[in-house]
Amino acid sequence: MTTATDFAATRAFFDLPEGVTYLDGNSLGPLPRAVPERLAQAARHDWGGKLIGGWNDAGWMEMPDRLGDRIAPLIGAPAGSVTLGDTLSVKVYQALAAALALNPDRRVILSCAGNFPSDLYIAQGLARTLERGHDLRTPPPEEVEAHLSEEVAVLMLTEVDYRTGRRHDMARLSARAHELGIVTVWDLAHSAGALPVDMAGCGAAFAVGCTYKYLNSGPGGPAFIHVRPDLAQRIDPALAGWLGHEAPFAFDPDYRPAPAVMRMRVGTPPVLQMVALETALEVWDMARIEDVRARSVALSQRFIDAVEASCPALTLASPRAPEDRGSQVSFRHPEGYAIMQALIAGGVVGDFRAPDILRFGITPLYLDEADIDRAAESLAHIVNRGLWDAPEFRARKPVT
Amino acid sequence: MTTATDFAATRAFFDLPEGVTYLDGNSLGPLPRAVPERLAQAARHDWGGKLIGGWNDAGWMEMPDRLGDRIAPLIGAPAGSVTLGDTLSVKVYQALAAALALNPDRRVILSCAGNFPSDLYIAQGLARTLERGHDLRTPPPEEVEAHLSEEVAVLMLTEVDYRTGRRHDMARLSARAHELGIVTVWDLAHSAGALPVDMAGCGAAFAVGCTYKYLNSGPGGPAFIHVRPDLAQRIDPALAGWLGHEAPFAFDPDYRPAPAVMRMRVGTPPVLQMVALETALEVWDMARIEDVRARSVALSQRFIDAVEASCPALTLASPRAPEDRGSQVSFRHPEGYAIMQALIAGGVVGDFRAPDILRFGITPLYLDEADIDRAAESLAHIVNRGLWDAPEFRARKPVT
Numbered sequence: 001m002t003t004a005t006d007f008a009a010t011r012a013f014f015d016l017p018e019g020v021t022y023l024d025g026n027s028l029g030p031l032p033r034a035v036p037e038r039l040a041q042a043a044r045h046d047w048g049g050k051l052i053g054g055w056n057d058a059g060w061m062e063m064p065d066r067l068g069d070r071i072a073p074l075i076g077a078p079a080g081s082v083t084l085g086d087t088l089s090v091k092v093y094q095a096l097a098a099a100l101a102l103n104p105d106r107r108v109i110l111s112c113a114g115n116f117p118s119d120l121y122i123a124q125g126l127a128r129t130l131e132r133g134h135d136l137r138t139p140p141p142e143e144v145e146a147h148l149s150e151e152v153a154v155l156m157l158t159e160v161d162y163r164t165g166r167r168h169d170m171a172r173l174s175a176r177a178h179e180l181g182i183v184t185v186w187d188l189a190h191s192a193g194a195l196p197v198d199m200a201g202c203g204a205a206f207a208v209g210c211t212y213k214y215l216n217s218g219p220g221g222p223a224f225i226h227v228r229p230d231l232a233q234r235i236d237p238a239l240a241g242w243l244g245h246e247a248p249f250a251f252d253p254d255y256r257p258a259p260a261v262m263r264m265r266v267g268t269p270p271v272l273q274m275v276a277l278e279t280a281l282e283v284w285d286m287a288r289i290e291d292v293r294a295r296s297v298a299l300s301q302r303f304i305d306a307v308e309a310s311c312p313a314l315t316l317a318s319p320r321a322p323e324d325r326g327s328q329v330s331f332r333h334p335e336g337y338a339i340m341q342a343l344i345a346g347g348v349v350g351d352f353r354a355p356d357i358l359r360f361g362i363t364p365l366y367l368d369e370a371d372i373d374r375a376a377e378s379l380a381h382i383v384n385r386g387l388w389d390a391p392e393f394r395a396r397k398p399v400t
Numbered sequence: 401m402t403t404a405t406d407f408a409a410t411r412a413f414f415d416l417p418e419g420v421t422y423l424d425g426n427s428l429g430p431l432p433r434a435v436p437e438r439l440a441q442a443a444r445h446d447w448g449g450k451l452i453g454g455w456n457d458a459g460w461m462e463m464p465d466r467l468g469d470r471i472a473p474l475i476g477a478p479a480g481s482v483t484l485g486d487t488l489s490v491k492v493y494q495a496l497a498a499a500l501a502l503n504p505d506r507r508v509i510l511s512c513a514g515n516f517p518s519d520l521y522i523a524q525g526l527a528r529t530l531e532r533g534h535d536l537r538t539p540p541p542e543e544v545e546a547h548l549s550e551e552v553a554v555l556m557l558t559e560v561d562y563r564t565g566r567r568h569d570m571a572r573l574s575a576r577a578h579e580l581g582i583v584t585v586w587d588l589a590h591s592a593g594a595l596p597v598d599m600a601g602c603g604a605a606f607a608v609g610c611t612y613k614y615l616n617s618g619p620g621g622p623a624f625i626h627v628r629p630d631l632a633q634r635i636d637p638a639l640a641g642w643l644g645h646e647a648p649f650a651f652d653p654d655y656r657p658a659p660a661v662m663r664m665r666v667g668t669p670p671v672l673q674m675v676a677l678e679t680a681l682e683v684w685d686m687a688r689i690e691d692v693r694a695r696s697v698a699l700s701q702r703f704i705d706a707v708e709a710s711c712p713a714l715t716l717a718s719p720r721a722p723e724d725r726g727s728q729v730s731f732r733h734p735e736g737y738a739i740m741q742a743l744i745a746g747g748v749v750g751d752f753r754a755p756d757i758l759r760f761g762i763t764p765l766y767l768d769e770a771d772i773d774r775a776a777e778s779l780a781h782i783v784n785r786g787l788w789d790a791p792e793f794r795a796r797k798p799v800t
Contacts, residue, residue, distance in 0.1 A: 015448050024452045031448035036440035039672065043439055047618050048415050048431035051749060052424045060619055087667025089641035090490060097529060113653065118642035118667070121655035125640025129497060130530070138653065212668070218447050219460055220670035240525025241489035242518035251754060253513065253538065255521035267487025267518070268612070270620035272439065272672045349451060354651060 005291035010365045013283045014216070021371045021378075023350045026162075026190060026328045026361030029216030032280045042275040054271075063274045064243075064265055068224060070281045071215070074289055075188060075207060076198035077226045083261045084277075085269055088189060088210040088223040090239070092122045092156075094264055095206035095225060097238035099154040099183040100126075100134070102205070102231070106153035107134050110182075112168075114141040114161040119187055123156065141166055145173060152182045159197070160190035160326030163353045165318040167326050174202040189213060192224070194327035194363075195293045205231050214327065214363065217277035225264045232260040241266035283365060295364035297322040299372050300329050303362065306376035307331060311383050317357055327363065332356045339382055341393040348378045405691035410765045413683045414616070421771045421778075423750045426562075426590060426728045426761030429616030432680045442675040454671075463674045464643075464665055468624060470681045471615070474689055475588060475607060476598035477626045483661045484677075485669055488589060488610040488623040490639070492522045492556075494664055495606035495625060497638035499554040499583040500526075500534070502605070502631070506553035507534050510582075512568075514541040514561040519587055523556065541566055545573060552582045559597070560590035560726030563753045565718040567726050574602040589613060592624070594727035594763075595693045605631050614727065614763065617677035625664045632660040641666035683765060695764035697722040699772050700729050703762065706776035707731065711783050717757055727763065732756045739782055741793035748778045 015033040016022055022030055046058035055061045068082035075082070096109070109123050120138065127134035139147050141161060148155065155177045160167050174184050184204040191197050193214030199207050207226040211217035227235065237257060242248045243265040246256040257263035300322065307314055317330040333339055333356060340352040350360040360375065382388055415433040416422055422430055446458035455461045468482035475482070496509070509523050520538065527534035539547050541561060548555065555577045560567050574584050584604040591597050593614030599607050607626040611617035627635065637657060642648045643665040646656040657663035700722065707714055717730040733739055733756060740752040750760040760775065782788055 015444075017449055017451070020451070022451060028447075028452045028454075030451060031443060036443040036448070039443055040436035040440040043431060043436040043618065043676070044415075047428075048436070049417055051417070051420070051422060051430060052428045052751065053744075053749075054428075054619060086486060086490065087641065087670075089643075089667035090486065090639065093639055101529075116642075117645075117651050117653055120653055121640040121642060121645065124655050125636075125638055128636055128640075129501075129638040210668070218443065218672060219454060220668050220672065220674070222670075223667070236525075236528055238525055238529040239490065239493055240521040240528075241487065242516075242521060243489075245517075245521065251517050253517055253520055255524050267489035267623070268610070268620050270487075270622075270670050270673050272618060272620065272676060273670050274620070276443070276672060349453075351452065 005287045007295065007364055007368065010283055010287050011368065014366045016366060019347050021348045021374050023348065023360040023362070023367070023375055025363040026213055026359065027351055028212055028219060029214060029280070030366060032216055032283065035218065035276050035279050038279045039272060039275055042272065060269060060271045063271065064269050065262060067274060067277055067281065070284070071192065071224050074197070074284065075192055075226060076196065076200050077207070078200060078229060081229050081261050082224055082226045083265055084222045084224045084274070085265055086223055088208060089118050089122050090266070091208040091223040091225045092119050092187065093126060094237060094239050095185045095208050096123060096126055096154060096156060098235045099185050099206060101236065102183045102234065103153035103181070106151060107132065108152045109134055109136045109154050109156060110144065110147055110152045111136065111138050111156045112141045112144050113138045114163065114166065115158050116162050116187065116189065119156065119158060141168065144168070145176060148176055148180055148182065150180050152180065154183045154185060156185040158187035158189060162190060163357050163359070164330050165326045165328040167324055171198070171202045174204045178203060190326045190328070194296065196289050199226055204228065211277050215277070216280040216283070217273065221273050221277050222270055225261065227261045227264060229260060232263065235263060237263050239266045243267055243269070287365060292364050296327045296362050299364060299367065299369070300325065300362045302369060303329050303360065303372045303376055306373065307379060310376065310380035313383050328359055328361045330360070331358045333358060333383070335388055337396060338388040338393040342382045342388040343378055345393070346378050346382070348375045405687045407695065407764055407768065410683055410687050411768065414766045416766060419747050421748045421774050423748065423760040423762070423767070423775055425763040426613055426759065427751055428612055428619060429614060429680070430766060432616055432683065435618065435676050435679050438675055438679045439672060442672065460669060460671045463671065463678070464669050465662060467674060467678055467681065470684070471592065471624050474597070474684065475592055475626060476596065476600050477607070478600060478629060481629050481661050482624055482626045483665055484622045484624045484674070485665055486623055488608060489518045489522050490666070491608040491623040491625045492519050492587065493526060494637065494639050495585045495608050496523060496526055496554060496556060498635045499585050499606060501636065502583045502634065503553035503581070506551060507532065508552045509534055509536045509554050509556060510544065510547055510552045511536065511538050511556045512541045512544050513538045514563065514566065515558050516562050516587065516589065519556065519558060541568065544568070545576060548576055548580055548582065550580050552580065554583045554585060556585040558587035558589060562590060563757050563759070564730050565726045565728040567724055571598070571602045574604045578603060590726045590728070594696065596689050599626055604628065611677050615677070616680040616683070617673065621673050621677050622670055625661065627661045627664060629660060632663065635663060637663050639666045643667055643669070687765060692764050696727045696762050699764060699767065699769065700725065700762045702769060703729050703760065703772045703776055706773065707779060710776060710780035713783050728759055728761045730760070731758045733758060733783070735788055737796060738788040738793040742782045742788040743778055745793070746778050746782070748775045
């Protein structure tokens with residue numbers, strides 16, 4: 001594989017604990033080495049030193065759009081079409097409310113049963129709040145295309161399934177949806193930073209995503225939202241906050257939306273989280289998303305091959321074809337929970353999703369062949385010898 | 401004045417720049433001295449060291465409620481009735497949507513012209529989104545009581561006016577509103593940490609507020625929301641996010657609200673901002689809010705007396721009676737903008753609000769008599785000698 005990305009350098013960008021093989025970056029990315037000092041500096045120098053002046057003099061006010069412009073190329077979106085803030089759930093609400101308003105005569109929100117539950121909850125909460133009889137449909141992922149029709153107002157999907165890693169065909173579903181007059185909302189939580197995304201090419205109306213997975217912004221990092229530029233000016237935001245006002249510091253009593261995607265800003269930007277994100281995004285100065293994807297496919301295949309060869313009790317839950325997968329590999333086992341606890345205890349960190357899924361994030365920015373081999377060996381060791389069958393691994397926290 | 405609070409110790413808790421007298425803590429509180437190291441530690445030790453395990457092992461998941469319980473006594477609310485997250489604008493949206501749902505047959509939202517514009521924008525955005533003909537009324541602050549009627553669904557006010565520091569009579573307005581079947585929403589942005597608030601006593605349904613002003617959590621710190629305990633169970637949240645689900649990690653496809661105020665959580669908590677907030681709240685281990693208020697009243701009177709005695713061109717914009725004021729003092733002058741720039745250039749930091757208001761936050765946790773005297777002297781010097789009348793002070797950033 002020829003590559004312009006020096007993966008030894010990207011690995012050195014992160015501070016991974018000694019003895020840990022971390023395959024859970026699809027849930028929370030690891031710490032970029034420079035973050036602690038940058039956070040301390042931002043607090044000491046900018047907040048402590050500039051006080052209220054930081055909003056202008058430290059560039060805090062522009063952070064949401066400046067960092068949006070750094071994320072835009074990773075998702076194939078033009079500059080000025082992405083902004084940041086809030087959590088992904090809030091950004092889903094904003095996008096879905098705006099999408100429904102663009103299709104006021106239709107009453108069906110089409111998603112799928114594989115969507116992240118919070119996206120479905122947000123749709124349920126919005127539908128209840130609107131009281132207009134919107135119907136949320138969640139067919140199995142592979143049946144979504146058959147449910148597209150002129151009844152559907154909005155197609156709202158997460159490109160990559162958080163459990164299986166199954167990937168929707170975003171270009172195809174978007175094209176078909178647009179032919180039927182459906183407004184599209186894509187959640188890129190498991191895509192941004194993991195694989196190339198082509199928002200401009202697929203012509204979808206909205207994209208949202210989080211930054212604490214493959215973009216490594218840390219716990220509670222801000223979410224992003226992209227709006228197709230020709231649509232942005234037509235949106236009257238549901239969450240009409242002062243940072244989305246045309247002139248926040250005019251303190252006008254009436255809301256006037258800011259230009260373009262800036263109207264999707266809501267409240268005061270979370271500056272400390274954005275400092276961590278800004279630091280984390282510097283890895284993209286030395287990494288190309290296409291290289292990351294190619295290496296993720298290679299490492300994933302290596303992992304699947306090794307596990308299938310050594311560990312017959314596990315069943316691949318992810319699609320076998322690389323193009324149908326995101327950047328994670330999942331296996332099923334009825335005792336998946338206990339197996340994962342045993343694996344973590346031995347220093348290989350993945351995670352578990354009910355009822356029986358073991359998830360492994362394959363993140364080439366900081367994982368290499370040796371990590372993959374160690375993970376596969378450890379898994380085979382635990383499963384084949386039944387080492388998971390111990391009280392300390394079987395005891396589960398109640399999820400109520 | 402007898403006091404249980406050692407204000408020399410609270411002052412030492414903060415790291416204020418040499419030579420600066422900071423009277424803008426009503427906009428952004430200063431840096432607690434321990435924050436830079438605590439942020440660096442949280443990043444290095446918890447995020448870097450525990451990785452995904454931080455959600456349980458570093459207590460990240462409980463932070464919104466744990467810190468809510470620390471804020472609760474400052475606003476006279478019971479434990480378990482306050483949670484944190486998002487921005488104040490999002491919390492206003494949640495509270496207002498829930499309040500309107502509790503009064504479904506009425507169509508008037510009563511606020512006032514002195515409310516912070518973002519609260520009004522949020523009401524406008526929600527009303528447009530609901531499309532049920534809600535009417536937002538914003539009479540002058542002193543006329544709000546006369547506008548209370550059985551037409552009004554929700555009374556939504558900020559206790560302390562961000563420009564003048566004028567304080568609504570929360571107990572009286574709430575009592576009168578409740579007699580008329582009106583649901584009450586109070587924004588405590590300029591109250592929490594500035595003066596005692598008695599949520600339980602006034603019986604209001606909702607309170608919201610930010611933490612980066614008098615609670616010193618830093619730029620973009622999370623907002624809080626309080627729901628009266630007997631109402632919380634009746635709320636079906638508009639922003640139904642997974643962190644407000646009864647069992648977030650069950651990944652249930654249907655939303656079931658968490659108990660009590662926890663249902664007002666939305667998405668993943670902003671952990672780094674919460675670390676700063678948690679550090680900042682430690683000042684309340686050595687400060688009593690009653691003492692802070694008493695000293696704020698004394699320092700405010702000292703400032704008013706000094707400015708009025710030395711600086712006749714300024715007109716007091718704040719109410720004269722301490723009980724009618726929050727913890728800021730405002731003056732008017734037609735050249736207020738330039739005067740404030742000159743003042744800041746000389747190391748006395750307040751701020752300006754259009755068209756003619758000079759604002760000064762009186763924050764005894766880190767200000768003393770010498771600061772007040774210096775600010776008053778500097779102001780008189782600049783105004784009486786016309787030192788503000790220079791191009792560098794008159795040049796304004798456009799607000800468009």
